[in-house]
Amino acid sequence: MFSLSYFLQQxxxxxxxxxxxxxxxxxxxxxxxILRLINFAHGALITLGAFFxxxxxxxxxxxxxxxxxxxxxxxxxxxxxxxxVAYRKLRGGPEVALLITSLGFYTFIENFTxxxxxxxxxxxxxxxxxxxxxxTPYLTFRTVDVFIIFSSLLIxxxxxxxxxxxxxxxxxxxxxxxxxxxxLMGIEVNRVISVAFVLGSAIAxxxxxxxxxKYGQISxxxxxxxxxxxxxxxxxxxxxxxxxxMLGGFVLGLAEILSIAFLPTRFAEYxxxxxxxxxxxxxxxxxxxxxxxxxxxxx
Amino acid sequence: MKRRIPQELWFVVGGLVLFGALFVAExxxxxxxxxxxxxxxxxxxxxxxxxxxxxxxxxxSLGHAAFMAIGAYTSTLLTFPVPLREAYDLPRLPWFxxxxxxxxxxxxxxxxxxxxxxxxxxxxxxxxxRLRGHYLSVxxxxxxxxxxxxxxxxxxxxxxxxxxxxxxxxTNVYWTFLWLFITMYVxxxxxxxxxGRALMALREDETAAQVLGIYPMKYKLxxxxxxxxxxxxxxxxxxxxxxxxxxxxxxxxLTFQIVVMLIVGGMGTMSGPVVGAVLLLxxxxxxxxxxxxxxxxxxxxxxxxxxxxxxxxxxxxxxxGRKRVSARGRQERKEEGEWARFSILR
Numbered sequence: 001m002f003s004l005s006y007f008l009q010q011x012x013x014x015x016x017x018x019x020x021x022x023x024x025x026x027x028x029x030x031x032x033x034i035l036r037l038i039n040f041a042h043g044a045l046i047t048l049g050a051f052f053x054x055x056x057x058x059x060x061x062x063x064x065x066x067x068x069x070x071x072x073x074x075x076x077x078x079x080x081x082x083x084x085v086a087y088r089k090l091r092g093g094p095e096v097a098l099l100i101t102s103l104g105f106y107t108f109i110e111n112f113t114x115x116x117x118x119x120x121x122x123x124x125x126x127x128x129x130x131x132x133x134x135x136t137p138y139l140t141f142r143t144v145d146v147f148i149i150f151s152s153l154l155i156x157x158x159x160x161x162x163x164x165x166x167x168x169x170x171x172x173x174x175x176x177x178x179x180x181x182x183x184l185m186g187i188e189v190n191r192v193i194s195v196a197f198v199l200g201s202a203i204a205x206x207x208x209x210x211x212x213x214k215y216g217q218i219s220x221x222x223x224x225x226x227x228x229x230x231x232x233x234x235x236x237x238x239x240x241x242x243x244x245x246m247l248g249g250f251v252l253g254l255a256e257i258l259s260i261a262f263l264p265t266r267f268a269e270y271x272x273x274x275x276x277x278x279x280x281x282x283x284x285x286x287x288x289x290x291x292x293x294x295x296x297x298x299x
Numbered sequence: 300m301k302r303r304i305p306q307e308l309w310f311v312v313g314g315l316v317l318f319g320a321l322f323v324a325e326x327x328x329x330x331x332x333x334x335x336x337x338x339x340x341x342x343x344x345x346x347x348x349x350x351x352x353x354x355x356x357x358x359x360s361l362g363h364a365a366f367m368a369i370g371a372y373t374s375t376l377l378t379f380p381v382p383l384r385e386a387y388d389l390p391r392l393p394w395f396x397x398x399x400x401x402x403x404x405x406x407x408x409x410x411x412x413x414x415x416x417x418x419x420x421x422x423x424x425x426x427x428x429r430l431r432g433h434y435l436s437v438x439x440x441x442x443x444x445x446x447x448x449x450x451x452x453x454x455x456x457x458x459x460x461x462x463x464x465x466x467x468x469x470t471n472v473y474w475t476f477l478w479l480f481i482t483m484y485v486x487x488x489x490x491x492x493x494x495g496r497a498l499m500a501l502r503e504d505e506t507a508a509q510v511l512g513i514y515p516m517k518y519k520l521x522x523x524x525x526x527x528x529x530x531x532x533x534x535x536x537x538x539x540x541x542x543x544x545x546x547x548x549x550x551x552x553l554t555f556q557i558v559v560m561l562i563v564g565g566m567g568t569m570s571g572p573v574v575g576a577v578l579l580l581x582x583x584x585x586x587x588x589x590x591x592x593x594x595x596x597x598x599x600x601x602x603x604x605x606x607x608x609x610x611x612x613x614x615x616x617x618x619x620g621r622k623r624v625s626a627r628g629r630q631e632r633k634e635e636g637e638w639a640r641f642s643i644l645r
Contacts, residue, residue: 038433089612096359097615099436100562103361104607107555111597111604119596220597224551225444231437266452273448276441283434284426 005138010261011254016145016214018253019152023207024230025237025245026159027200032231033176033240034193035091037098041082042204043227044109049075049205050218051117054124064127068209075205079197087197088190106224114220121219124212144213151210155203156246162199163242172196176240225272229256232279238292247290252278310487314480321472333472334540335584339577340475341536344482346560346572348529351486353558354566355495356522357502358432362423362439363530363557365446368549369419370412370531371538372450372457375466377408378539383465388458405469409478409535416531417524419446424523428516435523443554450546462545463538470540478536479573482529487569489525498522499567552600559603563610565617574619579603 024042031039052074057067082105090097125131130144163169174182175192183189211226212218229252237248252275259274260267282289324336345363352358379389381402391399403411419442427438450457457463489495497518500508505515538544556579564575583599590598610617 036433038436086608086612093615094357096357096432097611099359099433100558101608101611103555103558104604104611106604107600108604108608111601114597115595115601228437228440232441235434235437269452270448273445276438276444279441280423280426280438283430283438287430287434 006261008138009140010257012139012141012145013261014254014257015250016148016253017257018250019148020207020210020214020226020249021230021233021253022246022249023152023155023203023210024227025233025249026156026242027196027203028227028231029234029237029240029242029245030172030176030196031200032234034172034179034196035087035098036095037087037102038231039200040099040102040227041105041109042102042200042230043223043225044106044113045075045078045201045204045223046208046211046226047113047218047220047223048078048109049208050124050212050222051113051122051208052205053209053212054122054218057127058125064129068206071205071209072202075208076198076202078205079199079201080194082201083194083197087193106227110220110224117220119220121217121222124216124218126213126216130213148210148214151206155206159199159203160242168192168195229272229275232275234289235279236282236289238289241289241291244289244291251290310484317476317480318473321476325472335580337470337472337475337536337540339580340472340479341470341533341540342557342560342576342580343573344475344479344533344536345530345557346564346576347479347482347486348526348533349557349561350566350568350572351489351498351522351526352519353561354568354572355490355502356498356519358428358519358523359436360439360523360526361436361551361554361558362442363526364549364551364553365439365443366416366420366527366530367534367537367553368446368450368546369416370409370534371544371549372412372463372534373415373531374405374408374412374535375463375538375544376456377403377411378405378467378469379463380467387463387465389463390456405474405539409532412535413528413531416534417528420524420527421520424520428519428523440551440554443549443551447546447550450549457546460546462543462548464543466538466542466544468539468542470536475536475540478529478532482532483569483573485525485529489522490569494518494521502567555600556603559607562617563606565620568617568619571617571619575617578618579606 024046028039028042031037031042049071053067053071056062056070057064062070086101086105087098090101126142126144130142130147132143134141134143161169163173171182171187171192172195174185174187175189179189182192208218208223211222230249233248233252234245235248236251237244237246255278256271256275260271263270325333328336345367349360349363352360376389377392377396379387379402381391381400383389384391392401397403423438423442424435427435451460453459490498497508497513500511500513501515501518509515534549560575560579561572562575563579564573565571582602586599586602590596
């Protein structure tokens, strides 16, 4: 049973799950880096993105590329709305106020979705051109697997270049480094934060589509644990580090899949528990994560 | 010191009035309303104990449902009637808990449930509370997922996903409100002591508190552990009221309800949590027929979430709380005018 092909197959599954976590962790780590906000609402955007894709692509029958861009735009718009409606008002207050509000938004969006669609999960068919099955001696995969890995890597690369090379990206890093100083340097901090929310949310909505296409099922509560696990990935990789977030995503995805693949089947139900056990271990042994720097406390 | 004696007296008088009112309530209300009243008491216990960490200490724990689950399962396993254990696939008690023919009475079972919840809090708090407060939110949430997973998978003890039913009905208004009384008294005593002031100092400014010689870890852990104890008791009361517990009941939804109750009522106040719990449960049972008739599943949670957002944006101190401007914030605002709005990173 534990042959090379089994190992490769499971590793691929782990990497794909890792891609999903890594994409979500990107948006979360930027927002956390700037605002010290664990954005629970980020998880809700996965759900929204998945259902939005379901409606524009399967119900309305729009072409795939157009639907993708609509999903990205929709996610970004939602991120902007959340920032403008709520988070902006709370800046400067106690940090915990932001956290509570994001929790409120998560639950609001989840139950809104539950009310509008249905409490039952929806079947999400993989688009036909992504469903072709390939068999090789070691690995069996579908086009969608390749699509997920490549589009994720592309987004991560683009995000990396954006943050390192463009003016707005540099402004974003400066804001995360020190908000007040960045403000004094003439950076429009509010705009930078909005951009961070828009980008993160657009990516999260896209991830919702990837999730549906890969696992074939979407439901109103799919975003909660996925979102929280993405934050676990942020912590594992090192809070505030963008490469760390991606690395953390892959580590977590691989650890989750491989641990259930190689433990006896009766441990399969411990899947979510394993992820959080990893979190507690990391917090115990190396709270700054793999690539993070110790957070210093300034008076 | 002079002011303390009359305040203690208030507790005694309040307690007497409360139990007088309960006696009347028990004689006049029908069973459904009495059930809701007891639930209000149980949720109040949970909310008051959550207030100790989330309100007074400024930590934000999201694992309250997990402690309630531990208390519920522990006390149930202790009190479950011996003749029924065989039929319900529940293990008999080992020798150190009284042997196979023993079933505990209610009060000590609740205490043990609370104590076990406290131990769990100690275990989870010790590594996590050394770190920045945020980590507690995620770690306690993760802890909740772990506890629910165990409740689902340890079939030999918890009967897995189908849960335990036929739990003896021990909870009544008197037990519930006695515990609420104890919880409020303990929290009140903590808050009005050196210990409580240390907790609030940590909430306002951790660095300044450290400079004054307050060791954060010790105080935070204490608040977390005491809060968990009463959550465990609330869980035990809940189990012996509804007579059936299933793992999924103790999930994020329950935590979220308690958090909303606390925030709507007012974090860091004595009466706020009770006001929040009573109001929101009343709202829940008012909306319940609507949700069921119109098949709008999720309506209640939606309203709760909306309330939470509205309160956070427009009245963050809650219904009962008074606006609290920390000395530091006020000074900064005076000095820097608009800039203080951006002082998020410290």
